[in-house]
Amino acid sequence: IQALGTSMMGSRLKVLGSTTSTQDEARALAEDGAPEGTLVIAEEQTGGKGRLGRKWFSPAGKGVWMSLILRPNQPLQDTPQLTLLAGVAVCRAVRKMTGLDAGIKWPNDLLVDRRKICGILLESAAEEEHVRYCIVGIGISVNLDETDYPPELQGVATSLKIASGTTVDRTQLIAAVMVEFETLYELYCSQGFQPIASLWEALSVTLGESVTIKNIYGDEVHGVAAGISAAGALLVDMGDGRQVPVFSGDVELKR
Ligand code: BTN
Numbered sequence: 001i002q003a004l005g006t007s008m009m010g011s012r013l014k015v016l017g018s019t020t021s022t023q024d025e026a027r028a029l030a031e032d033g034a035p036e037g038t039l040v041i042a043e044e045q046t047g048g049k050g051r052l053g054r055k056w057f058s059p060a061g062k063g064v065w066m067s068l069i070l071r072p073n074q075p076l077q078d079t080p081q082l083t084l085l086a087g088v089a090v091c092r093a094v095r096k097m098t099g100l101d102a103g104i105k106w107p108n109d110l111l112v113d114r115r116k117i118c119g120i121l122l123e124s125a126a127e128e129e130h131v132r133y134c135i136v137g138i139g140i141s142v143n144l145d146e147t148d149y150p151p152e153l154q155g156v157a158t159s160l161k162i163a164s165g166t167t168v169d170r171t172q173l174i175a176a177v178m179v180e181f182e183t184l185y186e187l188y189c190s191q192g193f194q195p196i197a198s199l200w201e202a203l204s205v206t207l208g209e210s211v212t213i214k215n216i217y218g219d220e221v222h223g224v225a226a227g228i229s230a231a232g233a234l235l236v237d238m239g240d241g242r243q244v245p246v247f248s249g250d251v252e253l254k255r
Pocket residue numbers: 020021022023045047048049050051052054056058064065066067109118119120121137138139140
């Protein structure tokens with residue numbers, strides 16, 4: 001087994017063959033008191049979960065499907081910041097490992113060639129609006145071929161292998177993500193969200209774009225993505241002098 005190169009992130013590891021969802025495994029461990037940095041990895045998920053109640057396609061041996069337990073000492077309302085931090089960590093790791101020009105679409109889809117290669121799902125447990133733990137779920141489509149995807153994902157999703165033309169070592173990629181995560185999380189805990197927000201903005205493919213954002217209720221906001229608020233929301237310029245913070249939803253990029 002290769003060393004991860006971190007002191008906390010991934011210091012406890014649970015590696016599974018097939019599981020329903022690493023999110024559920026991680027939640028059970030967190031409820032049992034597993035420490036911050038505990039990482040659950042699966043070869044395959046039979047019930048992989050995406051944001052907004054969607055399914056996440058997680059075939060055996062082709063991707064990185066993992067969930068990381070964090071125990072930040074903070075109010076629940078700050079957790080969107082960790083979602084953005086996770087996006088930056090994976091984006092930096094992917095760029096370093098593959099040289100691909102990966103960018104982040106708000107809140108945390110990783111895109112290459114405007115197609116999705118990674119999704120992040122953050123779930124939290126809180127007591128009296130204070131975080132007990134967060135589970136950061138990271139799904140990276142690593143070595144999938146075009147033909148591995150079901151028809152509805154073809155042309156929408158891509159993989160590191162499709163985009164770079166070479167097979168990528170999943171163990172090395174996991175280690176690279178953990179190293180980036182640990183560096184950024186230490187920065188976040190010592191200096192707050194501002195430096196993370198700047199890094200996110202530099203990797204974003206959303207800022208400056210004209211966007212339509214739909215939330216789970218089907219409400220829509222149209223405007224220009226202008227920045228990230230102190231809480232981690234996307235600030236949308238409405239064109240009439242108003243900037244509206246959007247905390248969750250799906251961004252459609254026009255162009
Ligand atoms: C999204 O883009 O909608 C988020 C996808 C998150 C997928 C990962 S894979 C590991 C973890 N376990 C899950 O069931 N989901 C997350």
